[in-house]
Amino acid sequence: xxxxxxxxxxxxxxxxxxxxxxxxxxxxxxxxxxxxxxxxxxxxxxxxxxxxxxxxxxxxxxxxxxxxxxxxxxxxxxxxxxxxxxxxxxxxxxxxxxxxxxxxxxxx
Numbered sequence: 684x685x686x687x688x689x690x691x692x693x694x695x696x697x698x699x700x701x702x703x704x705x706x707x708x709x710x711x712x713x714x715x716x717x718x719x720x721x722x723x724x725x726x727x728x729x730x731x732x733x734x735x736x737x738x739x740x741x742x743x744x745x746x747x748x749x750x751x752x753x754x755x756x757x758x759x760x761x762x763x764x765x766x767x768x769x770x771x772x773x774x775x776x777x778x779x780x781x782x783x784x785x786x787x788x789x790x791x
Contacts (some may be wrong), residue, residue: 686711686712687709687711687712688710688713688791689710689712689743689748689749690714691713691714691715692716692730693716693729693759694715694731695729695731695735696735696739697739702742705743705746705748706746709747709748709749710749710753711791712754712756713749713755713756714755714756714758714783715731715739715740715755715757716731716758716759716760717757717758717760717782718730718759718760718763719732719764720732720733720763720764720766720771720774721763721764730759733764736757737780740755740778740779740780754781755779755781756780756781756783756787757780760783768782
């Protein structure tokens, strides 16, 4: 349908070479993992914390890959952050990020 989505999980924070590959792309939705949703957790090396997801989002916006209005959904949220889903929704919403759940659907 002429729409595109970025799917990124089990990536850890991107290396410079990955950022280079996405330069010039434009997506209509972004799905990233956020295994450790609690913002005070140690940075992940294989999975991302909420702070790392926020940094990735900022990088995607700065490079024009997505706009601030592009849907950004997290998947693979674990209980590592100690937050309930409602708390993740409240925290994520302050930053333009929507935590998903089983059965989540997004129309783009």
